[in-house]
Amino acid sequence: MQIRPATHADHDTIWNIFHEIVVAGDTYAFDPRMSREEAFAYWFRADTHTYVAETDARVVGTYILKPNQLGPGAHVANAAFMVASDAQGSGVGRRMAEHCLSEARQTGFRAMQFNFVVSTNTAAIHLWKQLGFKIVGTLPGAFRHPEKGYVDVYVMFLSLLED
Amino acid sequence: MQIRPATHADHDTIWNIFHEIVVAGDTYAFDPRMSREEAFAYWFRADTHTYVAETDARVVGTYILKPNQLGPGAHVANAAFMVASDAQGSGVGRRMAEHCLSEARQTGFRAMQFNFVVSTNTAAIHLWKQLGFKIVGTLPGAFRHPEKGYVDVYVMFLSLLED
Numbered sequence: 001m002q003i004r005p006a007t008h009a010d011h012d013t014i015w016n017i018f019h020e021i022v023v024a025g026d027t028y029a030f031d032p033r034m035s036r037e038e039a040f041a042y043w044f045r046a047d048t049h050t051y052v053a054e055t056d057a058r059v060v061g062t063y064i065l066k067p068n069q070l071g072p073g074a075h076v077a078n079a080a081f082m083v084a085s086d087a088q089g090s091g092v093g094r095r096m097a098e099h100c101l102s103e104a105r106q107t108g109f110r111a112m113q114f115n116f117v118v119s120t121n122t123a124a125i126h127l128w129k130q131l132g133f134k135i136v137g138t139l140p141g142a143f144r145h146p147e148k149g150y151v152d153v154y155v156m157f158l159s160l161l162e163d
Numbered sequence: 164m165q166i167r168p169a170t171h172a173d174h175d176t177i178w179n180i181f182h183e184i185v186v187a188g189d190t191y192a193f194d195p196r197m198s199r200e201e202a203f204a205y206w207f208r209a210d211t212h213t214y215v216a217e218t219d220a221r222v223v224g225t226y227i228l229k230p231n232q233l234g235p236g237a238h239v240a241n242a243a244f245m246v247a248s249d250a251q252g253s254g255v256g257r258r259m260a261e262h263c264l265s266e267a268r269q270t271g272f273r274a275m276q277f278n279f280v281v282s283t284n285t286a287a288i289h290l291w292k293q294l295g296f297k298i299v300g301t302l303p304g305a306f307r308h309p310e311k312g313y314v315d316v317y318v319m320f321l322s323l324l325e326d
Binding site for chain 1: 185188191192193194195197231232233234235236237238239273274276278279299300301302303304305306307308309313316318320322
């Protein structure tokens with residue numbers, strides 16, 4: 001598996017992955033009717049680094065790394081990950097997460113924060129915990145799950161400073 | 164004191180208040196060098212309702228009310244408040260906050276979340292607690308205070324559902 005910055009040639013595949021995940025509506029707080037233009041405005045924002053994971057010359061995942069806030073909050077990174085449905089469970093998310101943490105450290109970020117981890121997304125939470133993230137906040141009923149109704153959302157945080 | 168939707172005629176005053184607060188750099192995670200255009204892109208976003216508080220025909224504060232997330236997270240509101248420095252301590256913030264909670268309930272929001280309350284901003288935290296907000300998360304060192312260095316940030320949350 002190779003992880004590299006996204007290029008224009010990846011746009012169709014990224015949109016396919018993004019659209020599939022947003023329409024499923026069980027992990028991200030995006031409007032399922034979000035257009036390709038709106039998705040790209042988010043995924044390729046000026047202050048955002050966008051990467052893809054490739055296996056056998058096929059893009060199977062994508063992630064973004066960016067400051068979570070501006071100015072006096074810009075030392076904390078934020079990231080988001082998406083894996084194609086037929087590549088899930090094959091370690092793509094973990095490889096992208098490790099790459100992302102490495103990039104964030106090199107960029108000089110002091111910490112990484114996930115603002116909105118849906119509590120029913122147990123695979124993601126398990127992975128983040130294995131990588132050292134801690135749940136530092138719980139947002140009661142902040143996500144409307146398509147089957148489970150209103151469910152809690154976690155804020156997760158990892159210091160990137162050496163101990 | 165009158166609280167009403169902002170109009171184009173309020174733009175200069177809003178920018179004065181916004182710029183003063185962002186340059187001080189001790190409460191908001193905005194770049195102190197943020198331009199008027201960038202500030203307005205944020206304060207007047209398409210999905211955002213922008214209000215001003217007026218005393219004796221003078222605008223002394225402004226606030227925004229918007230969904231904190233999109234799609235399956237859009238039932239939780241987010242808000243931000245700014246008071247002119249020479250009007251602070253005179254109840255403008257409280258009046259705007261009460262107006263905001265009323266507007267949010269009427270709009271049908273189920274809860275309100277503040278994502279980034281700097282822990283040294285004790286006047287704001289005191290007010291939010293009086294209004295029923297609870298600290299549901301703590302982000303370690305997530306704000307670089309101009310005098311105090313890295314300080315914690317709180318995530319605060321209030322349910323708007325009737326008990």
